[in-house]
Amino acid sequence: MTQGNRKHIEYVRWQSSYSVGNEKLDNQHKKIIEFLNTLYWTLREGMQRQVLLSILDELNDYTLTHLREEEELLKACNYPDYETHWGMHEKLKARTFRFRKRFQYDYQAEFVSDFFEFLKEWWIAHITQVDKKYEPYLKKSDMTQSDNTRSQ
Numbered sequence: 001m002t003q004g005n006r007k008h009i010e011y012v013r014w015q016s017s018y019s020v021g022n023e024k025l026d027n028q029h030k031k032i033i034e035f036l037n038t039l040y041w042t043l044r045e046g047m048q049r050q051v052l053l054s055i056l057d058e059l060n061d062y063t064l065t066h067l068r069e070e071e072e073l074l075k076a077c078n079y080p081d082y083e084t085h086w087g088m089h090e091k092l093k094a095r096t097f098r099f100r101k102r103f104q105y106d107y108q109a110e111f112v113s114d115f116f117e118f119l120k121e122w123w124i125a126h127i128t129q130v131d132k133k134y135e136p137y138l139k140k141s142d143m144t145q146s147d148n149t150r151s152q
C-alpha cells in the first residue's frame with residue numbers, strides 16, 4: 001500500500017461533552033480513546049502486523065472489561081433500557097471478533113484503518129448518544145447509595 005492510497009484518518013480527542021457523569025466510566029472511556037489514538041499513530045507509522053495485533057488485543061481486552069463493568073452498573077441501577085444497551089455491546093463484540101479473525105489470516109493494514117474508522121465512529125456515537133442516556137439513572141442510584149450511607 002502506498003502512502004497515497006492511505007485513507008486520511010484522524011485521531012480522537014476526549015471532550016468534556018463526552019462525560020457520562022460517572023468518574024470510573026469516564027476514565028475507562030478516556031482510556032479507550034487513548035488506545036484508539038495509539039492505534040492511529042501506529043497505523044501512520046506503518047507498523048508491522050505483530051505490533052498492530054498486540055495493540056488490537058490489548059484494546060479488546062480492555063474493552064471487554066469496560067463493557068462488563070458498565071453493564072454491571074446499569075443493572076445495579078435498574079436501567080430500563082438495559083437490554084438494548086447490552087445488545088449494542090454484543091454487536092460490537094461480534095464485529096470485533098470477526099475482524100480479528102480476518103486480520104489474523106489475511107493481513108492488510110488497510111483492514112486496520114477501516115476498523116479503526118469503524119471503532120472511532122462507534123465509540124463517539126455510543127458514548128455521546130447511547131451511554132449519555134444512562135447518566136440520570138446512575139446519578140439517581142449514586143444519590144440513593146449516599147443517602148443510605150448517611151442514614152447508617
Ligand SMILES: [Fe+2]
Pocket residue numbers: 070085089126130131
Ligand atoms: Fe455502553
